[in-house]
Amino acid sequence: MNIRNEVKKxxxxxxxxxxxxxxxxxxxxxxxRTADIIEKELKxxxxxxxxxxxxxxxxxxxxxxxxxxxxxxADMDALPIQEKSGLDFSSKNNGxxxxxxxxxxxxxxxxxxxxxxxxxxxxxGMIRFIFQPAEEGDGGARYMIKDGCLNExxxxxxxxxxxxxxxGEVGVKDxxxxxxxxxxxxxxxGIGGHGAAPQGTVDTIVIASQLVQAFQTIVSRNTNPLENxxxxxxxxxxxxxxxxxxDEVNLSGTTRSYSEKNRQLIKSRMSEIIDGIASAYxxxxxxxxxxxxxxxxxxxxxxxxxxxxxxxxVGENAGDPYLSMGGEDFAYYLQKIPGCFFFIGxxxxxxxxxxxxxxxxxxxxxxxxxxxxxxIYLNLIDNLMGC
Numbered sequence: 001m002n003i004r005n006e007v008k009k010x011x012x013x014x015x016x017x018x019x020x021x022x023x024x025x026x027x028x029x030x031x032x033r034t035a036d037i038i039e040k041e042l043k044x045x046x047x048x049x050x051x052x053x054x055x056x057x058x059x060x061x062x063x064x065x066x067x068x069x070x071x072x073x074a075d076m077d078a079l080p081i082q083e084k085s086g087l088d089f090s091s092k093n094n095g096x097x098x099x100x101x102x103x104x105x106x107x108x109x110x111x112x113x114x115x116x117x118x119x120x121x122x123x124x125g126m127i128r129f130i131f132q133p134a135e136e137g138d139g140g141a142r143y144m145i146k147d148g149c150l151n152e153x154x155x156x157x158x159x160x161x162x163x164x165x166x167x168g169e170v171g172v173k174d175x176x177x178x179x180x181x182x183x184x185x186x187x188x189x190g191i192g193g194h195g196a197a198p199q200g201t202v203d204t205i206v207i208a209s210q211l212v213q214a215f216q217t218i219v220s221r222n223t224n225p226l227e228n229x230x231x232x233x234x235x236x237x238x239x240x241x242x243x244x245x246x247d248e249v250n251l252s253g254t255t256r257s258y259s260e261k262n263r264q265l266i267k268s269r270m271s272e273i274i275d276g277i278a279s280a281y282x283x284x285x286x287x288x289x290x291x292x293x294x295x296x297x298x299x300x301x302x303x304x305x306x307x308x309x310x311x312x313x314v315g316e317n318a319g320d321p322y323l324s325m326g327g328e329d330f331a332y333y334l335q336k337i338p339g340c341f342f343f344i345g346x347x348x349x350x351x352x353x354x355x356x357x358x359x360x361x362x363x364x365x366x367x368x369x370x371x372x373x374x375x376i377y378l379n380l381i382d383n384l385m386g387c
Contacts, residue, residue, distance in 0.1 A: 001313055002315075003313065003375050013114070018104050021106055024092060027078060028136055029140070031056045035076070045114055047129075053144055053149055054147050054149065055143055056076070057132050060113070061127070062113070062117060063126045064126065067124035068124075070157065071128045071149070071155070072156075074131055074132070078093075081099045084362050109377075112129075113129050116381065121386065135330075154337065155338050159342060160328070160342070165343060166347050167368055167369055169314065169317045172321065174304075175297060177341055179256040180258070184287065186251040187248065188284075189248055189286070202281060204249040207249070212251075218270065219231055222269055224262075227258060230257075234254060237251075238250060274287050305384060328341065348366045
């Protein structure tokens with residue numbers, strides 16, 4: 001790998017930032033200590049950070065001239081998980097953990113800012129460092145946008161450390177890279193009774209079973225098999241006793257798709273199936289569908305910019321990412337301005353990429369990946385703004 005010399009010089013500083021954030025994780029819109037640390041560090045670099053953007057977010061502009069204006073974004077929030085990694089710098093906040101790499105995202109962006117504020121390069125343009133709260137489900141990007149974080153910007157870029165790829169790989173492609181992530185709740189109301197005398201009842205357990213099976217036909221028979229979609233029932237609650245026919249069952253789940261077309265198709269087919277089964281079984285079924293994040297869809301030109309910058313670091317190991325059906329609120333930025341969201345391999349064990357997956361209590365990363373991100377960002381700025 002061709003790690004930038006400027007990044008190598010602050011290697012330990014970047015690692016220390018990551019470990020400090022890791023020890024003191026904070027949930028979405030509660031990143032008070034995190035924001036204070038980021039503000040302090042940005043000020044020490046000579047920047048004038050703007051605080052309380054999108055509630056607890058921070059932005060800071062570095063101007064070199066009137067050229068291209070680019071945003072670089074890192075997310076700040078942690079997850080409600082009790083850490084079991086055994087790391088020397090494990091979380092000190094009970095029940096809260098950086099289990100997705102956001103601690104590393106912040107450290108990499110601070111490292112990028114540190115180098116750029118000390119550069120003697122003759123750039124022409126402006127860089128906005130964007131530290132965003134509440135990516136994990138609360139859609140902090142929307143609050144940042146509302147508070148003007150995209151004002152004046154021409155393009156935006158974001159990094160995700162990715163334990164599904166080994167160190168030395170960078171995943172980047174145009175088009176959809178993360179899925180629309182929606183949620184739903186279903187309440188089935190029937191008529192209970194004795195398990196030995198089912199006549200006259202409306203068995204909500206049977207109806208729930210029919211719904212679970214029928215929903216799977218949306219993926220297998222209604223969507224193009226070449227277009228990734230998922231319908232998952234994650235929770236079922238119902239019943240009173242082994243010999244009682246349940247009068248109510250509740251289901252909850254999620255749907256995922258890489259396109260808005262399939263997103264709307266899934267929603268409408270679920271509603272039609274529910275209406276049909278409710279009619280067939282003479283039951284009342286209440287369907288609540290909650291739109292989550294839209295698909296994260298990269299733009300072609302910014303993606304080419306990232307691919308070029310990445311290949312200066314990892315060569316031909318920059319290419320298609322290991323895709324998942326996870327959601328990401330960077331999608332909201334990409335709906336507003338051109339940009340690219342990409343992935344940096346960070347698996348601590350290259351022989352078992354699923355040993356420490358994201359959102360698990362023993363999540364960890366290969367900290368050498370923390371040098372790859374700033375190196376790519378610096379190459380990107382050189383390529384976009386160098387005179």
